[in-house]
Amino acid sequence: MAKRLSARWRQVLGRHGPVICxxxxxxxxxxxxxxxxxxxxxxxxxxxxxxxxVGSFEAxxxxxxxxxxxYLDSASPWHxxxxxxxxxxxxHQGLAILLALLLxxxxxxxxxxxxxxxLLSLVTLVLxxxxxxxxxxxxxxxxxxxxxxxxxxxxxxGTLLALLLVLTALWLPQPYLVGLxxxxxxxxxxxxxxxGGLLGAFERFGQALELTQYWAMQNALxxxxxxxxxxxxxxxxxxxxxxxxxxxVVRLTVGADAxxxxxxxxxxxxxxxxx
Amino acid sequence: xxxxxxxxxxxxxxYWGLTLLLVLTLMLALGYGYRQLQERSEAPLFRVVVNGxxxxxxxxxxxxxxxxxxxxxGQLDLHLRDEMQPWxxxxxxxxxxxxxxxxxxxxxWHFSLRGSYLRLAVALGGDLDEWLExxxxxxxxxxxxxxxxxxxxxxxxxxxxxxxxxxxVGEIGSTLQTRYAPRQAAARNEDELPTIDLDLALEGMLxxxxxxxxxxxxxxxxxxxxxxxxxLTQRLVAGTAMQGSRALMARIAPRLGMHxxxxxxxxxxxxxxxAPSGPMALLAGTAATAVALAxxxxxxxxxxxxxxxxxxxxxxxxxxxxxxxxRAEVRQALEAAASDWTQSLERSLQQGIHDAExxxxxxxxYRILGSR
Numbered sequence: 068m069a070k071r072l073s074a075r076w077r078q079v080l081g082r083h084g085p086v087i088c089x090x091x092x093x094x095x096x097x098x099x100x101x102x103x104x105x106x107x108x109x110x111x112x113x114x115x116x117x118x119x120x121v122g123s124f125e126a127x128x129x130x131x132x133x134x135x136x137x138y139l140d141s142a143s144p145w146h147x148x149x150x151x152x153x154x155x156x157x158x159h160q161g162l163a164i165l166l167a168l169l170l171x172x173x174x175x176x177x178x179x180x181x182x183x184x185x186l187l188s189l190v191t192l193v194l195x196x197x198x199x200x201x202x203x204x205x206x207x208x209x210x211x212x213x214x215x216x217x218x219x220x221x222x223x224x225g226t227l228l229a230l231l232l233v234l235t236a237l238w239l240p241q242p243y244l245v246g247l248x249x250x251x252x253x254x255x256x257x258x259x260x261x262x263g264g265l266l267g268a269f270e271r272f273g274q275a276l277e278l279t280q281y282w283a284m285q286n287a288l289x290x291x292x293x294x295x296x297x298x299x300x301x302x303x304x305x306x307x308x309x310x311x312x313x314x315x316v317v318r319l320t321v322g323a324d325a326x327x328x329x330x331x332x333x334x335x336x337x338x339x340x341x342x
Numbered sequence: 343x344x345x346x347x348x349x350x351x352x353x354x355x356x357y358w359g360l361t362l363l364l365v366l367t368l369m370l371a372l373g374y375g376y377r378q379l380q381e382r383s384e385a386p387l388f389r390v391v392v393n394g395x396x397x398x399x400x401x402x403x404x405x406x407x408x409x410x411x412x413x414x415x416g417q418l419d420l421h422l423r424d425e426m427q428p429w430x431x432x433x434x435x436x437x438x439x440x441x442x443x444x445x446x447x448x449x450x451w452h453f454s455l456r457g458s459y460l461r462l463a464v465a466l467g468g469d470l471d472e473w474l475e476x477x478x479x480x481x482x483x484x485x486x487x488x489x490x491x492x493x494x495x496x497x498x499x500x501x502x503x504x505x506x507x508x509x510x511v512g513e514i515g516s517t518l519q520t521r522y523a524p525r526q527a528a529a530r531n532e533d534e535l536p537t538i539d540l541d542l543a544l545e546g547m548l549x550x551x552x553x554x555x556x557x558x559x560x561x562x563x564x565x566x567x568x569x570x571x572x573x574l575t576q577r578l579v580a581g582t583a584m585q586g587s588r589a590l591m592a593r594i595a596p597r598l599g600m601h602x603x604x605x606x607x608x609x610x611x612x613x614x615x616x617a618p619s620g621p622m623a624l625l626a627g628t629a630a631t632a633v634a635l636a637x638x639x640x641x642x643x644x645x646x647x648x649x650x651x652x653x654x655x656x657x658x659x660x661x662x663x664x665x666x667x668x669r670a671e672v673r674q675a676l677e678a679a680a681s682d683w684t685q686s687l688e689r690s691l692q693q694g695i696h697d698a699e700x701x702x703x704x705x706x707x708y709r710i711l712g713s714r
Contacts, residue, residue: 109369117361124357156357160364265373 085323105264115167122322170315172273188228228313244282280304389537393519400527419684425506440486536702543694
């Protein structure tokens with residue numbers, strides 16, 4: 068019984084290992100002290116960027132392959148030339164690095180209230196993934212099932228998380244910024260606990276961005292004279308930042324999953340090569 | 343294996359390396375940019391000369407120093423009081439000790455046969471208060487040499503105040519120096535920085551107010567002189583003499599009046615009885631009065647003596663109390679003068695800093711005492 072239970076646990080862990088890893092990575096990063104976090108910025112950034120990159124690069128190649136398969140003759144060498152090489156990798160690397168930075172900074176600034184939301188959406192993501200896999204298994208070529216599930220997962224999971232994050236942000240108490248000038252609001256409410264390093268600067272920048280968004284929303288609502296432009300700007304900033312964060316989280320999770328698959332493929336290939 | 347795993351099998355390590363490279367490059371570039379930005383947007387630097395050392399401080403640190411300086415100079419009064427109080431107490435003790443020691447001697451005289459008769463005579467004949475004042479002055483104050491002692495105390499107080507002040511101000515300077523020397527900013531072009539000479543302001547505060555200090559001490563001295571001179575005697579008389587011997591005298595007066603009335607009355611009755619007999623009647627009246635007075639001198643002296651010996655302890659206590667009160671007043675006057683002076687010093691320090699910052703053209707938001 069116990070053996071079976073532990074086997075089951077191992078199975079669950081094996082299947083959901085990436086999600087658990089990602090969740091603990093994010094939690095650890097959020098809990099680190101400012102000094103430790105500043106020194107660990109480089110490895111954390113690299114890991115997060117690489118995970119995001121793996122997922123998005125896989126999706127991009129899948130997309131490209133489908134497109135090429137649509138038009139190119141199957142014997143054409145263009146398949147190899149156009150399948151996506153350094154340029155695509157660089158583009159996705161850049162995107163992943165920026166997203167990872169946003170993710171890391173946002174995680175450092177995240178109030179604890181957000182964590183249940185994050186964990187809830189990660190669980191939902193896992194459930195949706197299982198559901199999708201079960202649905203797609205009968206219809207999709209085996210080789211592509213996992214990749215396609217991941218590809219289809221990004222949008223619903225990202226949208227859900229973004230929605231939850233926006234709602235939480237609106238529900239949370241905000242600093243009272245009505246009637247303050249923008250500069251004053253930013254200076255008064257930006258904390259200096261983050262330290263003087265690069266990460267501290269990023270955190271302050273993130274705080275300033277958040278404050279700007281609150282400031283724009285509050286002052287546009289209160290001062291009718293200030294106009295709709297400010298309100299639109301505030302909402303735009305709120306939606307953009309929260310959905311970018313949600314996108315990054317989902318991409319990170321999906322990327323971890325993709326990396327696990329890749330490593331599994333590699334192990335299989337080695338095993339096949341070995342005998 | 344699969345065609346998709348084929349490229350991926352080769353790439354992961356390369357991609358990890360690429361990510362690392364890109365992130366490193368980005369971090370270096372951003373770090374450099376951030377440092378540049380920080381330097382450019384950094385608050386202007388100031389050179390603050392304090393305790394003989396020129397400290398290079400950025401705007402925030404300068405403002406912090408300013409705050410600390412104003413807190414410290416706000417406590418100047420307190421510090422000075424702490425420093426001056428034990429000294430002043432000790433000096434007042436030594437100054438008033440001979441006076442207190444002279445009290446029993448005075449009382450001996452006061453209740454001596456001669457003193458009592460003299461007092462009685464004066465009480466009968468003239469202004470007792472004035473005479474008592476003169477006696478107290480001569481026998482108590484002049485003999486104990488309190489005036490000279492107080493004068494000396496007053497002069498010493500001024501000197502001591504200036505000395506302590508200098509030390510406290512020097513301590514402020516060294517405190518600020520030790521606290522802010524490690525918080526200096528690095529500057530490339532030191533000579534172009536606006537220089538605020540706090541030493542100059544602190545010194546100027548003392549030197550500019552030297553005359554004022556003398557004036558302040560003189561003001562206090564006026565009070566001291568007043569307390570040590572006639573005012574004190576008057577108070578001693580008003581206090582002790584009133585409570586002690588004067589109360590006695592007041593008690594004596596009705597008796598005197600009664601005796602006088604009786605004697606005069608006797609005289610008058612004799613006069614009336616012998617009215618028709620002319621000059622003889624006047625003679626008889628006068629004789630009767632004289633007899634009555636002589637009777638008084640005998641009985642009243644014994645009464646007086648008894649009552650006075652009863653009052654001696656009280657008088658002693660009251661004299662001492664009055665001296666304590668006078669002492670407290672002298673002390674208060676000196677302290678008030680010191681406090682006045684300290685306040686004017688603070689004002690002049692603020693003015694000095696203001697002038698120094700004005701001269702250095704420090705922008706208003708970085709000024710030590712705010713925009714005034």
